[in-house]
Amino acid sequence: MPFGEIEAKPSNITVEGTGLTSLNMPGFKEIYDYGLPEAQLEEKHRFKFCTLPGIVLLKLIAFQERDEIRRDDIKDISMILKHFFDMYADEIYENHNDLFGDKDINLNWIAARVLGRDMGKIALLNEELFLRIKKLLKENTIDIHSSYIAKIMAEFFQNTIAENVKLLEQVKIGYLENDSSKIKIE
Incomplete structure (x- = not known):
């Protein structure tokens, strides 16, 4: 999920390069900010997931x-x-x-x-x-x-x-x- 520093203004994600370069992503920031649960696989890999x-x-x-x-x-x-x-x-x-x-x-x-x-x-x-x-x-x-x-x-x-x-x-x-x-x- 596109979170973090690539978010320009609320809900907008901008990606540099050829093709589609701007997306409106309402809800992503709120879900991330509310807190995502974290899972661990094989005691090596940790990742967050959406509820x-x-x-x-x-x-x-x-x-x-x-x-x-x-x-x-x-x-x-x-x-x-x-x-x-x-x-x-x-x-x-x-x-x-x-x-x-x-x-x-x-x-x-x-x-x-x-x-x-x-x-x-x-x-x-x-x-x-x-x-x-x-x-x-x-x-x-x-x-x-x-x-x-x-x-x-x-x-x-x-x-x-x-x-x-x-x-x-x-x-x-x-x-x-x-x-x-x-x-x-x-």
């Missing part, structure tokens, strides 16, 4: 910029949502036990809410980014007839658009729990 909430943020940004060709990003997000609870179960039970106890909420919704919380923590490092994702989530949860993301998710999950709007609603609720007092949107 699933960071990946979902980047995929939402990419989808928003070119939704006509980025449908696979929503399918990838759907796959993450499908397995998020199992992959983060220890963290969810330890740090998000406030979400348990409501008989009307299922484990997939809990996972979606936690994913939203984690995404919001990253996005809050940049108000413009936070508002951008907030707007996208709002647009895709306001009505089942206008949710393009939920429609793509329905193809992946082979369920209804309404079910996926409810899942996206949980992502949005978690996302907005981070700091609703500092950032307002109409």
Whole structure:
């Protein structure tokens, strides 16, 4: 991932040479600044990697910029949502036990809410980014007839658009729990 000194202004990466020389990379800096986990292989090789909430943020940004060709990003997000609870179960039970106890909420919704919380923590490092994702989530949860993301998710999950709007609603609720007092949107 292109981080560090090659970043010219927020979100812009400039590379010298022939061909494409400037890229707009919203979200990369925020994900890096929030902190990337580090892995070590064979006690020799150390590297940092992006978390699933960071990946979902980047995929939402990419989808928003070119939704006509980025449908696979929503399918990838759907796959993450499908397995998020199992992959983060220890963290969810330890740090998000406030979400348990409501008989009307299922484990997939809990996972979606936690994913939203984690995404919001990253996005809050940049108000413009936070508002951008907030707007996208709002647009895709306001009505089942206008949710393009939920429609793509329905193809992946082979369920209804309404079910996926409810899942996206949980992502949005978690996302907005981070700091609703500092950032307002109409």
